Amino acid sequence: MQAAMLGYYSHLALRSFRRNPGLTALMVLAIALGIAVCIMTLTVYHAMSGNPIWWKNERLYVVTMDNWDPNNGFTRGNAETHMPPPLMTYRDATAVLHSGIPERTAIMFESGGVVSGVGPVPVRVETRFTTGDFFPMFDVPFLYGAGWSRSADDPPQPVVVLSRAMNDTLFAGANSVGRTLRWNDHEFRVVGVLNDWFPRPRFYDVTEGAFSPPEDVYLPFAWGRALDLRSAGNVDCWKAEPLDSSEQFFASECVWVHTWVELPDRASRERLQVFLDNYWSEQRKGGRFARPRDNRLSNVGQWLRDQQVVDNDNRVLVGLAFAFLAVCLINTVGLLLAKFLSAAAITGVRRALGASRRQVFMQHLVEVALIAGTGAVLGLGLGALGLNAVRHMYATAHLGRPGGYQELMHFDRTGVLWAIALAVLATLAAGLYPAWRVGRLPPAVYLKSQ
Amino acid sequence: MLKMQDVSKVYRTDLIETYALRNFSLEVSAGEFVAVTGPSGSGKTTFLNVAGLLESFESGSYSIDGTDVRGLSDDQRSRLRNERIGFIFQSFNLIPDLNIHDNVDVPLRYRRLSARERNERIGSALDLVGLSSRTRHMPSQLSGGQQQRVAIARAIAGDPAFLLADEPTGNLDSLMARQVMELLEQINELGTTILLVTHDPELARRAQRNVHLVDGQISDFRAYEARPLAGTDAGATLV
Numbered sequence: 001m002q003a004a005m006l007g008y009y010s011h012l013a014l015r016s017f018r019r020n021p022g023l024t025a026l027m028v029l030a031i032a033l034g035i036a037v038c039i040m041t042l043t044v045y046h047a048m049s050g051n052p053i054w055w056k057n058e059r060l061y062v063v064t065m066d067n068w069d070p071n072n073g074f075t076r077g078n079a080e081t082h083m084p085p086p087l088m089t090y091r092d093a094t095a096v097l098h099s100g101i102p103e104r105t106a107i108m109f110e111s112g113g114v115v116s117g118v119g120p121v122p123v124r125v126e127t128r129f130t131t132g133d134f135f136p137m138f139d140v141p142f143l144y145g146a147g148w149s150r151s152a153d154d155p156p157q158p159v160v161v162l163s164r165a166m167n168d169t170l171f172a173g174a175n176s177v178g179r180t181l182r183w184n185d186h187e188f189r190v191v192g193v194l195n196d197w198f199p200r201p202r203f204y205d206v207t208e209g210a211f212s213p214p215e216d217v218y219l220p221f222a223w224g225r226a227l228d229l230r231s232a233g234n235v236d237c238w239k240a241e242p243l244d245s246s247e248q249f250f251a252s253e254c255v256w257v258h259t260w261v262e263l264p265d266r267a268s269r270e271r272l273q274v275f276l277d278n279y280w281s282e283q284r285k286g287g288r289f290a291r292p293r294d295n296r297l298s299n300v301g302q303w304l305r306d307q308q309v310v311d312n313d314n315r316v317l318v319g320l321a322f323a324f325l326a327v328c329l330i331n332t333v334g335l336l337l338a339k340f341l342s343a344a345a346i347t348g349v350r351r352a353l354g355a356s357r358r359q360v361f362m363q364h365l366v367e368v369a370l371i372a373g374t375g376a377v378l379g380l381g382l383g384a385l386g387l388n389a390v391r392h393m394y395a396t397a398h399l400g401r402p403g404g405y406q407e408l409m410h411f412d413r414t415g416v417l418w419a420i421a422l423a424v425l426a427t428l429a430a431g432l433y434p435a436w437r438v439g440r441l442p443p444a445v446y447l448k449s450q
Numbered sequence: 451m452l453k454m455q456d457v458s459k460v461y462r463t464d465l466i467e468t469y470a471l472r473n474f475s476l477e478v479s480a481g482e483f484v485a486v487t488g489p490s491g492s493g494k495t496t497f498l499n500v501a502g503l504l505e506s507f508e509s510g511s512y513s514i515d516g517t518d519v520r521g522l523s524d525d526q527r528s529r530l531r532n533e534r535i536g537f538i539f540q541s542f543n544l545i546p547d548l549n550i551h552d553n554v555d556v557p558l559r560y561r562r563l564s565a566r567e568r569n570e571r572i573g574s575a576l577d578l579v580g581l582s583s584r585t586r587h588m589p590s591q592l593s594g595g596q597q598q599r600v601a602i603a604r605a606i607a608g609d610p611a612f613l614l615a616d617e618p619t620g621n622l623d624s625l626m627a628r629q630v631m632e633l634l635e636q637i638n639e640l641g642t643t644i645l646l647v648t649h650d651p652e653l654a655r656r657a658q659r660n661v662h663l664v665d666g667q668i669s670d671f672r673a674y675e676a677r678p679l680a681g682t683d684a685g686a687t688l689v
Contacts, residue, residue: 355532442504
């Protein structure tokens, strides 16, 4: 279509809007509401179901082994998952760590602590105990310094990595690398400060809230044992065994360690699987692993699905949002038909003066596109307002920082792209039929009725 | 020029078939002024719609300047209508929310002429009908006679070979009607072929030829010696 005709059709569309401003506003509002609701649900769904480290989906794997009760499988809620527990025993996790097969291995748990020695008052902090591979494995960005090396893992060196927010709190945002602080009265040296990093969902540990923010402080994993710490995260036990001492706990069948590995290729994946299976056989001979063999390497996408990070309610919600959009569009189709047919006599005149069906179709399609475009823009605005409202409704604080749903409700670029795609679909869905229908009107009938 | 041979047009419902045109044959030469008369329901308007390519027909043949219209696509028919045919309606059929200039511009837009050429043609057409000073007026601001003159300007702006007029004076008082007829005669003198559908025998007599329809068939031909001069009330002489 020539640009001149496009301009002419746009001019006619604007005149048409002036002819029926109420009807036009109603259509724009219907499309806008439908799109706004879809944007809101899709933004939340996308944030909840997205793989935040998709580029490493074929490299990063969670290791799980079924060491559970021989009579009852691992349960979530009251239902058996028919999967191994999501965490590992200390014994099994360290066996993977020392296997030497993965390119990188991160074992970890979460604990609380108090940082002092910097600033006037002590600060309570969420702390992740992990191995130095954690940072390069998960492509964690650094503002200052870097993570610690493997040599600092065991025996554990007094090194610490801070989140950017914690560095802002403790050191007013200055480069704190080389500075010292006290964590539960033990002195640690800052080796790195993270840049902003908030993977959604927090894939590396979804057991304590999949959309919680990452921790403020990171310490070498082995400090957990050295300082006789227990996990503040999930600890699941099935066996009646003494857990009084630290030694008993670390040797128990309780699962509490997340185990992630980075495997660069299929061969290394197969090697680790063989290692796990052999390890399982050896342990079974020693009286462990009474259940059928179920040693898994799950990539990030599979892991998020297995852990039901996106529950069925959210999928239903997305379905309902699209159903609502469909209702809005069907209403818009009806309104468009009414609007176009009410001007059928004018269309008849245009046909008599030489407009082809195709030209009439294009003229009305441009009108629909303008309505849908306006609806989409308004829908974007309403969607942003809606997300903002949800954000305030579900505002939560996580150690003084926004967290959970509050941080989830940001209007990201993907949401905008979805909205544009929706607007295009809305244009096609709502406009094609009425525009086609009006082009098929027999002009002679309407000329006589003018 | 315009040639219909045994054209039949049938309107069908579930129960009945009604022949609006039955084996209708007519030839109109370039520059003719032909009046089509007949009682209500005789098929006058159907004839005009078929002639103007606004309606299809069931049987027979119809050609314009030697081009058989039956095999043409909608695009081709629309182009032919746009370039070769102008319409004038009883109720003017101006587009109410476009001003006079933009109303006359409508058929030219579909011909994709440049803005300059369109403006020249609009100016000439409005000059001819004596409304060049009213280009920014809306149709509702004009009298019935003026509106019909705008419709005539719109019909001739594209320089069509045929002008199809369906009761163009039906909604006008006698003075206005006479002015419109004089305008049509003036346009005909400039070489445009005119087919005029009318109830009015007096108007019909001002045409060169009169085709009388009854039940979709031609019942009578009358040819006149000469069209009366514009501005006179003199009747034509039957030959």
